[in-house]
Amino acid sequence: MQHRPQNWILILDFGSQYTQLIARRVRELNVYCEIHPFNKDLATFADNPPNGVILSGGPSSVNDENAPNINEDIFNWDVPVLGICYGLQILAHNEISGSVEKADRREFGRSELIVDDNTDLLKEIPEESVVWMSHGDHIKELSSNYEVIAHTDNAHVAAVRHDEKPIYGVQFHPEVVHTVYGGQILQNFVYSICHLKGSWTAKSFIESTIEEIREKVGDDRVICGLSGGVDSTVVATLVHEAIGDQLQCIFVDNGVLRKNEFQDVLDIYEDQLHLPVKGIDASDKFLERLKGVVDPEMKRITIGETFIEVFDEAIAHDDSYKYLAQGTLYPDVIESISFKGPSATIKSHHNVGGLPEEMNLDLIEPVRELFKDEVRNVGRELGIPEHFIKRHPFPGPGLAIRIISDVDRPKLDILREADDIFISELRKNDLYDEVWQALAVLLPVQSVGVMGDERTYEFTIGLRAVTSVDGMTADWAHLPHPFLAHVSNRIINEVRGINRVVYDISSKPPSTIEWE
Numbered sequence: 001m002q003h004r005p006q007n008w009i010l011i012l013d014f015g016s017q018y019t020q021l022i023a024r025r026v027r028e029l030n031v032y033c034e035i036h037p038f039n040k041d042l043a044t045f046a047d048n049p050p051n052g053v054i055l056s057g058g059p060s061s062v063n064d065e066n067a068p069n070i071n072e073d074i075f076n077w078d079v080p081v082l083g084i085c086y087g088l089q090i091l092a093h094n095e096i097s098g099s100v101e102k103a104d105r106r107e108f109g110r111s112e113l114i115v116d117d118n119t120d121l122l123k124e125i126p127e128e129s130v131v132w133m134s135h136g137d138h139i140k141e142l143s144s145n146y147e148v149i150a151h152t153d154n155a156h157v158a159a160v161r162h163d164e165k166p167i168y169g170v171q172f173h174p175e176v177v178h179t180v181y182g183g184q185i186l187q188n189f190v191y192s193i194c195h196l197k198g199s200w201t202a203k204s205f206i207e208s209t210i211e212e213i214r215e216k217v218g219d220d221r222v223i224c225g226l227s228g229g230v231d232s233t234v235v236a237t238l239v240h241e242a243i244g245d246q247l248q249c250i251f252v253d254n255g256v257l258r259k260n261e262f263q264d265v266l267d268i269y270e271d272q273l274h275l276p277v278k279g280i281d282a283s284d285k286f287l288e289r290l291k292g293v294v295d296p297e298m299k300r301i302t303i304g305e306t307f308i309e310v311f312d313e314a315i316a317h318d319d320s321y322k323y324l325a326q327g328t329l330y331p332d333v334i335e336s337i338s339f340k341g342p343s344a345t346i347k348s349h350h351n352v353g354g355l356p357e358e359m360n361l362d363l364i365e366p367v368r369e370l371f372k373d374e375v376r377n378v379g380r381e382l383g384i385p386e387h388f389i390k391r392h393p394f395p396g397p398g399l400a401i402r403i404i405s406d407v408d409r410p411k412l413d414i415l416r417e418a419d420d421i422f423i424s425e426l427r428k429n430d431l432y433d434e435v436w437q438a439l440a441v442l443l444p445v446q447s448v449g450v451m452g453d454e455r456t457y458e459f460t461i462g463l464r465a466v467t468s469v470d471g472m473t474a475d476w477a478h479l480p481h482p483f484l485a486h487v488s489n490r491i492i493n494e495v496r497g498i499n500r501v502v503y504d505i506s507s508k509p510p511s512t513i514e515w516e
């Protein structure tokens, strides 16, 4: 499904670690944008060319043998172009080969930008301000077609403008928060130079998406697996708004949900969100398959495959289902289309993602161009209650990957109780919204304790709470010690089988949020 609105910005990726940030900054201006690899076939945009192009930074040096180059066809669109770091260097190199060279001093970190011309790109930027630099090459010689509009002590070419065409370049990174006026610079480019208005909002997104879903689905039926998470819920709500009861949602009890989760979430779906949802208790099947499985990846694969089976059975006798609605997000898409290729598999997160091939259903992925926080905003605009939107993420494989050994009912019961104490205490103490995610893990470690003069030899619960923006990196949450003491005390006293509680103080990376 294509959600690209009439007005948009194309970001060509040269491999920078900040490319996603450029997209986020542009989206924050309520302007739609897409990231594509630098060598994307531009003919795919012929119907609706972008209103501006941003060239990202990148790890290569323009003098490298196979350095990625600009597809000159972008200039045929006659729209403004902004090169950032490598993007600027490649513009300069294409004017005068050899004009970019290794700098004596690498520049990494904060630098003082001095504005020489504040008429367009640098409008409203103070004469001196802090920018973020991250480069080893610099521009030694600038073609006479370009004019310097800002410099730093170390880089005499920090920002440039073409004499005749709307082509600009910056050596620093306006997309990074450390560039104090970076947002203003991007705003100048997008609003003033590309003449775009901030009209891409959650509301306009919802309207156009509903229209597209209606057109695509016609009289057919759609199935959607709900996980209790934000993404699938927003997707189901959008599809429901579009086609009403042609949608059937399924919420599966896979036996590794949290305490009361199955009933609580079903109730919310029915009573508050009014979604047509069928609850399927498949816990026996899942737990049977999980018996004796210790390896984390095997747990994920087993659960993913069992999901497919349960879905398959649910619609086996009804061939009116033609579509599967899924909550694929933009970061997944970016990763799979990046010219660097998908990164190494740390964990196979998208374990249920393989449904359609096996089920012969076409996909509906209405939020595949959105970031998580944008999905949340769409959810709010759709009227999904705030307490639901702010629910912590919960992994598809559930508690199975929080039991650091094989999974069985007794262990699940222990973990459920401990998790419930931790989460409900976080809520009670107004700490739930302060952390991005919190969880308990059951460690297969037995240790000695003493309770009521008796020796105990029982299992350990690990508590983990993290702060994060997107889950890609995270810090352990510095929860108040009296709070941790209280939770630990309650777990040891109330949960049979636990005599020790530890708190995880590792950040991501190098650790991950989940233990498996």
Ligand SMILES: Nc1ncnc2c1ncn2[C@@H]1O[C@H](COP(=O)(O)OP(=O)(O)OP(=O)(O)O)[C@@H](O)[C@H]1O
Residues within 6 Å of the ligand: 224, 225, 226, 227, 228, 229, 230, 231, 232, 233, 250, 251, 252, 253, 254, 325, 326, 327, 349, 350, 351, 352, 353, 394, 395, 396, 397
């Ligand atoms: N218990 C479940 N019952 C039915 N479908 C499920 C269940 N758990 C996951 N799914 C389906 O599998 C998809 C992937 O689940 P997963 O939790 O891995 O994704 P996610 O990106 O975290 O999305 P969400 O925010 O919706 O949880 C979900 O979007 C949902 O469609």
Ligand SMILES: O=c1[nH]c(=O)c2[nH+]cn([C@@H]3O[C@H](COP(=O)(O)O)[C@@H](O)[C@H]3O)c2[nH]1
Residues within 6 Å of the ligand: 300, 347, 348, 349, 350, 351, 393, 394, 395, 396, 397, 437, 471, 508, 511, 512, 513, 514, 515, 516
């Ligand atoms: O749907 C999911 N299926 C999975 O297999 C899975 N593994 C981890 N997670 C969630 O992803 C986020 C990052 O987790 P990690 O730091 O552990 O990789 C955290 O929010 C994790 O809870 C999963 N979600």
Ligand SMILES: NC(=O)CC[C@H](N)C(=O)O
Residues within 6 Å of the ligand: 016, 056, 057, 058, 059, 060, 061, 084, 085, 086, 087, 089, 134, 135, 136, 137, 138
């Ligand atoms: N951040 C970048 O785009 C770096 C560009 C180039 N690799 C340099 O070191 O100068």
Ligand SMILES: [Mg+2]
Residues within 6 Å of the ligand: 227, 229, 393, 394, 395, 396
């Ligand atoms: Mg989920």
